[in-house]
Amino acid sequence: MATDRNDGSEPPTTDSRLHLDYEIGTLEENIVSGGVPKDGIPAIDDPMFADTPPDGLAPDDPVFGVVRNGEAKAYPQYILVHHEIVNDTIAGDPVAVTYCPLTGTAQGFERGPVEFGVSGRLVNSNLTMYDRGTDSWWPQMLATAITGPLTGESLREFRVIWTTWSGWSSAYPETRILTEDTGFSRRYGVDPYGQYNEKRGYYSSTRTLFEPLHSDSRAHPKAVVIGTRTETGGLAFDKETLLRQRVLTGRIDDTPYVAVADTDLASGYVYANPESMSVAASDDGYMIDGTAYDADSLPLDRTLSFDAMWFAWAGFYPESGYVN
Amino acid sequence: MSTDSPTDGAGAAASVQRLFRNTVVAVSGALSRRDGRVSLSVSGLAYFLLYLAGLRHLGFGPSGYEVSVVSNPLVRAFRQVGPFQWEPIALVVVGPVELLVAPLNMLLGAVLAALVGLNLAVSIVAWRGPAACRLGPGAGAMSGLPGLLSGFACCGPTILLVVGIQASAGLLSLFQWLLPLTVVALLGTLLWVGSRVETAQQVA
Numbered sequence: 001m002a003t004d005r006n007d008g009s010e011p012p013t014t015d016s017r018l019h020l021d022y023e024i025g026t027l028e029e030n031i032v033s034g035g036v037p038k039d040g041i042p043a044i045d046d047p048m049f050a051d052t053p054p055d056g057l058a059p060d061d062p063v064f065g066v067v068r069n070g071e072a073k074a075y076p077q078y079i080l081v082h083h084e085i086v087n088d089t090i091a092g093d094p095v096a097v098t099y100c101p102l103t104g105t106a107q108g109f110e111r112g113p114v115e116f117g118v119s120g121r122l123v124n125s126n127l128t129m130y131d132r133g134t135d136s137w138w139p140q141m142l143a144t145a146i147t148g149p150l151t152g153e154s155l156r157e158f159r160v161i162w163t164t165w166s167g168w169s170s171a172y173p174e175t176r177i178l179t180e181d182t183g184f185s186r187r188y189g190v191d192p193y194g195q196y197n198e199k200r201g202y203y204s205s206t207r208t209l210f211e212p213l214h215s216d217s218r219a220h221p222k223a224v225v226i227g228t229r230t231e232t233g234g235l236a237f238d239k240e241t242l243l244r245q246r247v248l249t250g251r252i253d254d255t256p257y258v259a260v261a262d263t264d265l266a267s268g269y270v271y272a273n274p275e276s277m278s279v280a281a282s283d284d285g286y287m288i289d290g291t292a293y294d295a296d297s298l299p300l301d302r303t304l305s306f307d308a309m310w311f312a313w314a315g316f317y318p319e320s321g322y323v324n
Numbered sequence: 325m326s327t328d329s330p331t332d333g334a335g336a337a338a339s340v341q342r343l344f345r346n347t348v349v350a351v352s353g354a355l356s357r358r359d360g361r362v363s364l365s366v367s368g369l370a371y372f373l374l375y376l377a378g379l380r381h382l383g384f385g386p387s388g389y390e391v392s393v394v395s396n397p398l399v400r401a402f403r404q405v406g407p408f409q410w411e412p413i414a415l416v417v418v419g420p421v422e423l424l425v426a427p428l429n430m431l432l433g434a435v436l437a438a439l440v441g442l443n444l445a446v447s448i449v450a451w452r453g454p455a456a457c458r459l460g461p462g463a464g465a466m467s468g469l470p471g472l473l474s475g476f477a478c479c480g481p482t483i484l485l486v487v488g489i490q491a492s493a494g495l496l497s498l499f500q501w502l503l504p505l506t507v508v509a510l511l512g513t514l515l516w517v518g519s520r521v522e523t524a525q526q527v528a
Binding site for chain 2: 032033035036037040041042055056183184185186187189190192207208209210211
């Protein structure tokens with residue numbers, strides 16, 4: 001296992017910082033221990049993949065799917081719940097695929113020459129990663145360092161799709177899938193928090209383990225939203241409503257945004273729609289100006305989005321709009 | 325509290341010495357009897373299994389037969405993954421039973437199980453003895469309780485889901501102290517039970 005080298009190398013960051021609803025100092029004050037030491041939850045640093053799914057994976061079990069430069073990979077939730085971070089290389093790019101069980105968020109980050117590890121600390125119940133180059137701490141959902149030399153910098157992100165194995169493998173038959181050969185002994189059949197295929201335990205309970213930064217009772221705390229945040233603000237769409245209605249609209253400041261459902265993957269994408277173009281669901285996809293487009297390729301600027309539990313989104317982005 | 329006079333100091337040392345001697349006598353007495361040995365084995369084994377189950381190192385899973393060991397097991401065995409929790413170095417699957425082997429946790433579990441077992445053995449033997457020696461089963465139950473709590477406390481905050489309380493910094497640091505507190509409580513009850521047995525014998 002890689003150790004905390006602190007050799008000063010840095011992960012690539014964005015030109016401008018993602019929006020935060022809190023001062024960084026406030027976020028730093030709200031770092032709490034998750035009850036485990038640094039790397040107590042070990043990241044997978046040498047992931048192994050197979051063409052066929054592990055025996056422990058049912059068709060309707062959740063996987064986190066990534067496609068980069070034509071290479072498709074799936075990361076089963078039941079394996080990531082024990083590791084939270086996979087330091088991987090996809091299509092030649094060093095990346096980290098990350099998952100926080102307590103906030104229900106799967107997100108991808110470019111990592112450059114450094115690896116990420118699990119700090120053992122949480123902010124707003126969210127996995128706080130550390131980079132093994134500078135030991136800056138990065139709450140996953142914020143993708144922005146709140147302590148250490150890179151404080152205030154935001155990581156470069158890419159989309160991770162929360163879907164099921166059957167959905168992902170149908171859409172990407174050539175996908176490879178992470179195996180249980182992680183280098184660690186774990187009882188992978190046991191999820192310490194509950195289960196997803198028929199939601200139970202923490203994943204469906206109205207209770208949270210840690211008090212959120214901000215509580216908002218507009219939705220069930222564990223209702224899933226598809227959230228997006230830009231440099232200016234955040235916006236969340238109720239996932240169940242999106243999958244049912246297929247098109248939802250909202251605003252960040254004065255800019256209109258549109259969310260469309262990907263029914264094959266039971267997921268969704270969010271686009272900036274500054275011209276307020278009409279987007280209509282049809283049998284062929286989504287109609288804009290008389291042309292049909294797939295959900296993932298509307299002729300608009302797509303913003304990065306990810307699934308999250310409502311309480312976690314509302315905790316981090318209390319000023320965010322909520323569309324349901 | 326004043327213990328600085330030589331007489332007081334000597335008196336206290338003698339009391340402690342007597343307490344330990346009484347306990348050793350009580351334990352050997354209990355283990356010389358069959359019901360004492362059975363109590364030790366049954367309660368010790370039950371506690372050991374519950375402790376491992378509490379850590380989620382032991383449980384049921386998909387049926388199969390497998391033994392897999394990580395690379396560098398000797399290094400891994402000492403890697404701490406939580407308060408009084410160490411990295412498992414092997415997974416053993418026998419039929420539906422899955423066991424993660426974390427040697428230091430097994431050692432710790434065995435020590436706790438022995439303490440719980442000895443507590444119960446001594447108090448059960450005393451309870452089953454002549455009326456004048458009866459301690460009542462309360463002593464055994466008392467020793468067992470913190471032991472069980474410590475095993476489950478090792479799951480970290482997930483136990484809080486079951487209990488339904490929210491984690492806080494104070495509560496999480498309390499978790500870190502549960503295991504050492506348990507060892508102290510178990511030793512304490514063992515000494516107390518030991519002293520009571522002799523008192524009862526003196527009365528008889």
